[in-house]
Amino acid sequence: MLKKIKLVGSHYEIGLTLGKILKKEHRYPPKYPQEVLEKSRAYEKQVRIYAPDLLDEFKGIADGLGIDYYIPVTLEASPYRFETTSCLVMAISGEHTKSGMPVLARNHEWVEKDSKNLRLCYTEPDGKLKSLGFTFHWPLVSRYGGINQAGLALSSNSATFENTGPGIMLNLATRWILDTCKTTREAVEYLENMPKVWGETYIVIDKENNIGVSQ
DSSP states (O other), rough: OOOOEEEESSSSHHHHHHHHHHHHOOOOOOOHHHHHHHHTTHHHHHHHHTTTTTTHHHHHHHHHTTTTTHHHHHHHHHHOOOOOOOOEEEEOOOGSSTSSSOOOEEEOOEEEEEGGGGGGEEETTTTTTEEEEOOOOSSOOOOOOEEEETOEEEEEEEEEEOOOSSOOOHHHHHHHHHHHHHHHHHHHHHHHHSSSSSSSEEEETTTTEEEEEEO
């Protein structure tokens, strides 16, 4: 069953809300060895450059759950987190649809146990754009697709899982774009400039029917 979450306030306050939700439902992140937590620091440094406010959400989650800050960082910002899946994302421009409106579609190749944890998040961070996006029970800071109040929609997927070194995971890049970008051009420029971790593909559409692909 699709579950809905409303997240409003500063990024830290949003993180606290997420921590309380997870605690109430007795949901805790995986346990990682200290060696893995240490490795995640290199990825945190990249997030601090390219999506800095999201670190406040990790801090809020950690405080809300009473866990080490680097546990949510490892889970959402690094490739050391959990089993991965591949997905299909496609877009059709308005000139090829009956309505004249663009279409963005996504097929997610489920890890079966995650199918019951799909979450629809209404997010309204202070000073950022409101958005509707989806994610899974863990992680909750992340987004894998959505649309924001500026009319920008996007979805992301992984093509390969070869780790190319510290960078921004696609789930956090997608969230940051929903928080901050109003046009396809802005989103693609952000994606082209940031270091990526895996083989990643993003499809972006804005309200002017501009479609962008970044790989």
